[in-house]
Amino acid sequence: MNDADRLAALERRVAALEKRSQVPPSVPDEEVFWALDGLLARVGDPGAVLITGHVTLPDGRVARWQESAGTADLLDGDWSQHVASLAALAHPARIRLLGxxxxxxxxxxxxxxxDGMGTSGQVYHHLRQLVAAGWLHTLGGGRYEVPVARVVPLLTTLLGARR
Known part of the structure; x- marks a missing residue:
């Protein structure tokens, strides 16, 4: 690759990074916080957390999902019971497989x-971890899919990790 090609590639990468980091255009608060406003209308202090989503996957399956929990329930709960599920996501190969x-x-x-996924033994190991944690399930013919009920939780977990 010559210097001009490297410079052009670098400029494309910088432009993509700048685009991703741009603050969205100013939107009135009533439009930005419509989900939060709905939650506030339903719960009092100390509050609650809501995750919701509507996703149409490339294979045509539709995932519509919502779950909420009160702040006190979350803070007082046993977080350790979720370690296996979160740990299954905590590997670059598993995240890539899910994607x-x-x-x-x-x-x-x-x-x-x-490319770069590793040996078939490594892939099977990661698939077993994801199935055991419920992020994947097997279909007939040795095929895998993310269960519809896990699509929105997975995507919201990734969205939360961006912060």
Whole structure:
């Protein structure tokens, strides 16, 4: 790659980073906080947390999901019971596998062909971890998919990790 090509590639990468970091255009608070306003109308202090979403996946499945929990219930709960589920997400290969599977159910064989994914044994190990934690389930023919009930929680977990 010559200097001009490297410079052009760098400029594209910088532009993409700048675009991702831009603050969205100013929107009136009543439009920005419509979900929060609905939550506030339903709960008092000390508050609650709500996650919700509507997703149409590339394979046509639709995930519509919402869950809320009171602040006191969350703060007083046993967080350690969620470690296995969160730990299953805490590996770059597993996150990558979930992203690939969300784009359409795939076989382990398909997933082993992804550049940099590792050996078939490593892929099967990661798939077993994700199935055990409930982030994936198996379909007939050795195919995997993210259960519809886990799509929005997965995406909101990733969204929260951006902060």
């Amino acid at each position: 690939e599977v969300l784009r359409g159910a795939a076989t382990a064989s398909d997933l082993t062909r992804i």
